[in-house]
Amino acid sequence: MTTQTPQKSPLDYFPTEDEYQRLLDKRTRRGTAVRITFLLMLAVAVVGLGILLYTIIDDSFGIVAVVNENEPEDILAAYGYDPTVTVLSDLNKEQLVEVLAGSISSGVGRRLEREQRFFADRLVFESQAKWDEVCASDEPPSGCGGGVRSKADVVALVEERVIAPDIIDASRLTASIFNPQRFKDKVEADFLTNPDRYEDYTFDQVRFQWRAWFSWKFITSPASDKPEIAGVRTAVLGSIWLVAITVLFAVPVGVGAAIYLEEFAKPTRINDFIQTNINNLAGVPSIIYGMLGLAVLVRVLEPITSGSLFGDGAPNGRTILSAGLTLGLLTLPVVIISSQEAIRAVPNSLRQAGMGLGATKWQTVRSQVLPVAIPGILTGTILAVARAIGETAPLILVGAAGFITVSPSGPFSQFTALPIQIFQWTSLPQEEWRHLAAAASLVLLVLLLSLNAVAVLLRNRYSRRLT
Amino acid sequence: MSTERGVHDADMARQLARKPRRFERLIVGSLFIAGAISIAITIGILWELGSESLLFFLDDDVTLGKFFFSTEWSPQAGSFGIWPLILGTMLITVIALLVAIPVGLSAAIYLSEYASPRVRNFLKPVLEILVGIPTVVFGFFALTFMTPLLRSIFGSQVGFFNVLSAGIVVGLLIVPLVSSLAEDAMAAVPDSLRQASYGLGASRLETSLRVVVPAALSGIAAGVVVAMSRAVGETMVVTLASGASPRNFSLADDSLFGYILSPFEGAQTMTGYIAITASGDISYDTIDYNSIFAIGLTLFVITLGLNSLSRRIVKRFRQEYE
Numbered sequence: 001m002t003t004q005t006p007q008k009s010p011l012d013y014f015p016t017e018d019e020y021q022r023l024l025d026k027r028t029r030r031g032t033a034v035r036i037t038f039l040l041m042l043a044v045a046v047v048g049l050g051i052l053l054y055t056i057i058d059d060s061f062g063i064v065a066v067v068n069e070n071e072p073e074d075i076l077a078a079y080g081y082d083p084t085v086t087v088l089s090d091l092n093k094e095q096l097v098e099v100l101a102g103s104i105s106s107g108v109g110r111r112l113e114r115e116q117r118f119f120a121d122r123l124v125f126e127s128q129a130k131w132d133e134v135c136a137s138d139e140p141p142s143g144c145g146g147g148v149r150s151k152a153d154v155v156a157l158v159e160e161r162v163i164a165p166d167i168i169d170a171s172r173l174t175a176s177i178f179n180p181q182r183f184k185d186k187v188e189a190d191f192l193t194n195p196d197r198y199e200d201y202t203f204d205q206v207r208f209q210w211r212a213w214f215s216w217k218f219i220t221s222p223a224s225d226k227p228e229i230a231g232v233r234t235a236v237l238g239s240i241w242l243v244a245i246t247v248l249f250a251v252p253v254g255v256g257a258a259i260y261l262e263e264f265a266k267p268t269r270i271n272d273f274i275q276t277n278i279n280n281l282a283g284v285p286s287i288i289y290g291m292l293g294l295a296v297l298v299r300v301l302e303p304i305t306s307g308s309l310f311g312d313g314a315p316n317g318r319t320i321l322s323a324g325l326t327l328g329l330l331t332l333p334v335v336i337i338s339s340q341e342a343i344r345a346v347p348n349s350l351r352q353a354g355m356g357l358g359a360t361k362w363q364t365v366r367s368q369v370l371p372v373a374i375p376g377i378l379t380g381t382i383l384a385v386a387r388a389i390g391e392t393a394p395l396i397l398v399g400a401a402g403f404i405t406v407s408p409s410g411p412f413s414q415f416t417a418l419p420i421q422i423f424q425w426t427s428l429p430q431e432e433w434r435h436l437a438a439a440a441s442l443v444l445l446v447l448l449l450s451l452n453a454v455a456v457l458l459r460n461r462y463s464r465r466l467t
Numbered sequence: 468m469s470t471e472r473g474v475h476d477a478d479m480a481r482q483l484a485r486k487p488r489r490f491e492r493l494i495v496g497s498l499f500i501a502g503a504i505s506i507a508i509t510i511g512i513l514w515e516l517g518s519e520s521l522l523f524f525l526d527d528d529v530t531l532g533k534f535f536f537s538t539e540w541s542p543q544a545g546s547f548g549i550w551p552l553i554l555g556t557m558l559i560t561v562i563a564l565l566v567a568i569p570v571g572l573s574a575a576i577y578l579s580e581y582a583s584p585r586v587r588n589f590l591k592p593v594l595e596i597l598v599g600i601p602t603v604v605f606g607f608f609a610l611t612f613m614t615p616l617l618r619s620i621f622g623s624q625v626g627f628f629n630v631l632s633a634g635i636v637v638g639l640l641i642v643p644l645v646s647s648l649a650e651d652a653m654a655a656v657p658d659s660l661r662q663a664s665y666g667l668g669a670s671r672l673e674t675s676l677r678v679v680v681p682a683a684l685s686g687i688a689a690g691v692v693v694a695m696s697r698a699v700g701e702t703m704v705v706t707l708a709s710g711a712s713p714r715n716f717s718l719a720d721d722s723l724f725g726y727i728l729s730p731f732e733g734a735q736t737m738t739g740y741i742a743i744t745a746s747g748d749i750s751y752d753t754i755d756y757n758s759i760f761a762i763g764l765t766l767f768v769i770t771l772g773l774n775s776l777s778r779r780i781v782k783r784f785r786q787e788y789e
Contacts, residue, residue, distance in 0.1 A: 031672040035581060041573030042590065045646075048639045049597050055612045056604070256501030264495050265502070278505045283693070283774035284767065285700025287738050288512060290745070291763045295515035299751060329508055336505070362491045383599075390601025393702035393738070397745045419603045419703075426607045426707055434611060441604045452599050456592075 056445070059438030060214040063176040065187045067201045069164035075099055089155050096154045097124055103162040112157065114141035120148050165228050168198065168206065170431050176210070184208060213439035222405045223421070227432035232440050235421040237407045238320070238400075239389055242417055245324025246331055246388050251381055253328075254335030258377075261336070262343040263365050282333040290397025293326030298398055307412030314412045318399030321411040326398050327388045334387065338380025342373045375462035382455040386448050392419035418444045516767055519760030526754055534761070540713040540740075542755055549765060551713035554727070555630065555734030556699055559709060562634025562730060563641060563698040568691060570638075571645025575687075578646070579653040580675040594643040602640065606707035609636040614708060621731065628710030628733030636704050641694040648693060652686020653679050685784035689777040696773035700766065702738040709733050711743050737766050 015023060073083035079095055091099070097118050101109060109125030114134065118124050123131055135144035149157075159165075169190065171183040191203040212218075221231025257278075265271035298317035303309040305317040305325075346369050354364030400420040408415045418440060425437035523529060528545040537548025574594065578587055613632040618625045625631070656679050664674040680687070710733025714726075721727050735743070741759045749756050 027670050027673075031670050034672050034676075035577075038573040038577040038581065041570045042577050044570050045574055045597065045639070045642045046590070046593050048642075049593060049600075051612060052600070052605070052608045052639075055608055059611065253501045253504055256498045257505065260495070260498035260502040264498060271502075274502050274505060277509055279778075280771065280774065281505055281508060283696060283770060284512070285697075285702070285738065285770055287700065287702045287741055288516075288763055288767055291741070291760060292508070292512050292515055294745065295519060295760070296511050332508070333505065360488060360491055362494050386599060390599075390603070392601065392603040393706075393742055396742050399745075399748070419601055422603050422607060423703065423707070426603075426610060437607055438611075441607055444601060445604065448599050448601070449596070452596075 056438050056441050058172045058174055059435050060442050061173040061212050062171045063180055063183055063208050064167045064211045065169040066165045066167055066207050066209060067205050070162050072163055093151045093154055096158055099162055100158050114143045116149050117143050118149050160229055167228050167432050170435050213435045214442045218439055227436055230436055232421055232443055234404055234407055235416050235418045238415040238417040241320045241408050242324045242327055243389055246327040249325055249328030250331040250335050254332050255339050255377060257336045258339035258343055262340050278333050278336050286330055286391055287393040289326055289330040290394030293322055293398040297322040297325055319412045320408055320415045323395055323398045326394050331384045331388045334384040335381055339377045342376025346372045375458055379455045379459045382451055386451040390419055392423055395420050516760055516764040519757050520764045523757035523761040539715040551715050552737045552740055554714055555736040558630045559634040559637055559705055560698040563638035566635055566638025567641045567645050567694055571642045572649055574646040575649035576675055579650045598643045602703040605636050605640050606703040609633055609704050609708035625731045626733050629731050630709050630734050631730035633705045633709040637698050637701050641697050644694045644697055645690055648690025649687045652683035656682045685780055689780045692773050692777035696770045700770050702742050705736045706739045706742045711735055737762050
């Protein structure tokens, strides 16, 4: 007897209509859920960037609480002006200089005058005899040759030296717009709870005014230990010097190395080694390059990097030259790798055509390959340089000075740079410095974003021609 | 007559080919030197890290055993055990990866498998901007936004300097690295695989998670390892946000989760120690000066190891598609 197993039809293996719909719904739901999770995760990155930019802008503007040593109203009233309708710059230059002279010591006045005179026809702080004597000396001060101070310059001096504002607290942009009263209350409460800190002032003297920490004046003022007048000129100039040296070193060497590796290098051991080595160098943390700069450029090569080999130089090797070369070494692998990619993208037919016409290898490279590869090389180089501008750690190692007010004058100067300035200001505990750090970050970001935009434009403009 | 002329041309061609081109050789020579400079850089790094570290280990206060096994780093007291600094680096790297792996991978999968060209064209530049922001700005962000935020969430148990804030921000910093490397790896997976998967009735999720991601796994893993090496070498965020005191610990006495691995307290990292010690005028040939090179050598070995690991992953597990 054989048991009859019921013959299963292939259709029985398929789910029923209902089951099918249920399973399909389940898959769709899971798909949607995961898709939303992916999007949310991506949103984390975008929101993170958004908050970062927001934090920086938020800290770059806002209401500040200021105590003035002399009120501008009093100055105006002393000259018979109505303080409600006139401002400081309505005074004429003679009156402004008079205000200045009445408030600063004659020593400071003489120093200012030697920097640049106030009037072409007369001297304010210096006697004519002494002036002639100073100007006849071996190193005459800049005031002897240069022109006279503009009125705007004198207004700025009066603001800095006579009004002499002292920022005691600062608020952020959004808080200043939506809830300015809260900031005022906070400052007032501070006066009550913290009388020691403000023993020189009373709350009535405090003025609340808007302040743009990020402004043209901020970019053009030198560094200072007073947050009210501190700016980033010294740091910006330092960064420009560094970039110049970095580019001068990294671009010729980097592009040369890329040409060699792509066009001339036969696959010998040494060439393979160079290639591997460059890939490894690109992954070395920037701080290690800083240590290389410190040990080799600053210390061992001190006679060269301090400039003492070429006559007068810096007291040690912690100069712009050392720092620029350190950044150059750091940027080099990136420049090489991106240039290699650009050269590799040049179609082989161009090389063959060049060689076919009887050109030598170098002639082909120079006249056929390089012109086509240059946009790509430029793009990669700009991005690499943008990265170098933002580097901080190696500069700390090679001894960027945190506080310098003198603008760098050459490759053998001491220096500071924008990222270093941001680092120093961020490390200080008082509120005012944080706003300065934010404004300096904004300067740096604007600089870098414009460099990046140039790179993207270049890429878009020339990528069509290549294909 | 004509044959004679042909012979003559061939002769000339041979002569031209053999003509010594001094200028050309000079050019190629200098290009080679440009390439060889990279070797000089490597030698410079190895020499400087090696020789100064040697001086460090020759100091009376230092022994190799203590350096590698002691859990106390206080140069003033003459104890140089590297573990507290490695601990700081490790904590921050782990937190950073906990942030960067999910965010970076999701971003990569979304961009490569889901996003429409319009969305891609908006989101990719955003990630590229993130790459271009200097790390010191991220450090400012950690100190002025992330730390106050964490303190308002978790209360005063969060220190002013803490590894959590630094770790999260380092994570944000390496997200674009993870996502772009992972996206490259997924873009290299041939479309025929996706089409086959869709043809079998798989949904988009099933295709991306079960077909594309496994096929691109070696590239993704390599990207994560590279990001890890970047986190280990990151300096400015940790110097600003994670504090300047090493987290000295004793495995026997300190609570593991309350102190040793606590994310709420500060811990100096290897890079943070180097940066803080070297800022200001450091005098040559002091134990402090030499110690930063010993730490630097350790850091160099770790990052080099991670980078070559990533290359080996790619080489070993790469799927070749035609």
